[in-house]
Amino acid sequence: MFVYQSSESLTFANQPVFFAVTDRFGGVSNKPFDTLNLAYHVNDDKTLVDINRKRVLQEISLCSQSRSPLASLYYLTQIHSNRSIVLDQMLAESLPHADSIHLGEADAIITALPQRLCMVMVADCNPILLYDTFHHILAVVHAGRLGVFEEIIPHTLEQMSALYHTQAKDILMYIGPSIRACCYEVGEDVKKEAFKKGFGAMINDTSRLDLIACLKQQYKQLGVADAQVEIDPRCSCCSPMLYSYRRESHTGRFALIAMLQQH
Numbered sequence: 001m002f003v004y005q006s007s008e009s010l011t012f013a014n015q016p017v018f019f020a021v022t023d024r025f026g027g028v029s030n031k032p033f034d035t036l037n038l039a040y041h042v043n044d045d046k047t048l049v050d051i052n053r054k055r056v057l058q059e060i061s062l063c064s065q066s067r068s069p070l071a072s073l074y075y076l077t078q079i080h081s082n083r084s085i086v087l088d089q090m091l092a093e094s095l096p097h098a099d100s101i102h103l104g105e106a107d108a109i110i111t112a113l114p115q116r117l118c119m120v121m122v123a124d125c126n127p128i129l130l131y132d133t134f135h136h137i138l139a140v141v142h143a144g145r146l147g148v149f150e151e152i153i154p155h156t157l158e159q160m161s162a163l164y165h166t167q168a169k170d171i172l173m174y175i176g177p178s179i180r181a182c183c184y185e186v187g188e189d190v191k192k193e194a195f196k197k198g199f200g201a202m203i204n205d206t207s208r209l210d211l212i213a214c215l216k217q218q219y220k221q222l223g224v225a226d227a228q229v230e231i232d233p234r235c236s237c238c239s240p241m242l243y244s245y246r247r248e249s250h251t252g253r254f255a256l257i258a259m260l261q262q263h
């Protein structure tokens with residue numbers, strides 16, 4: 001069910017934050033979504049996705065050692081933007097109780113509330129966790145090529161700073177499995193766009209774009225050091241246990257799910 005989780009991370013050791021990255025096993029979806037697809041928007045059977053999400057909720061309740069069972073999974077309609085939604089007390093109270101709670105159209109969720117499981121779904125895009133260790137604030141981010149080019153990480157950090165006084169020096173970051181330069185060949189339009197955005201050096205001589213290198217350039221410019229960042233070694237397109245849009249086109253989504261723990 002999980003390809004990786006915070007209990008295995010040295011970067012996040014002893015931090016009061018939980019995260020897990022799902023794989024494609026342990027669910028009930030049929031081909032081509034077999035089996036733990038967590039997304040509704042890919043035309044999978046909604047009742048099966050609901051069962052998958054419920055199973056993930058139960059498993060996280062167990063392995064995060066939560067005192068009470070976790071009630072809900074907060075998720076977005078992801079639109080490849082640089083927009084974030086802040087899950088604060090007022091918003092949380094305005095939403096109906098459910099296993100899955102839709103927050104709206106955006107590509108990042110920021111929260112200071114503990115015990116709220118926030119999810120971003122991917123199949124090659126970068127699932128990213130930002131954690132402010134000083135103010136105990138979390139963000140989960142969906143950053144594909146468009147999101148990276150539209151600077152979703154700088155925008156999310158800016159939002160965290162504006163609302164909660166987050167500083168780059170206090171950030172820990174986890175970049176989950178995503179398509180890597182080994183598999184991400186891009187066309188002329190994307191190449192042109194990359195040069196325009198200052199990422200020309202991140203395209204190699206076989207037209208492969210290295211989005212991790214783009215992200216590194218961005219977080220360093222923000223004042224986040226390599227030592228504050230954990231980069232998952234997995235390429236989603238090379239890993240059959242993960243969904244990959246590039247490899248399969250019509251497929252499901254795996255997820256990065258994270259929450260603040262009480263401390």
Ligand SMILES: [Zn+2]
Binds near residue numbers: 183235
């Ligand atoms: Zn690869």
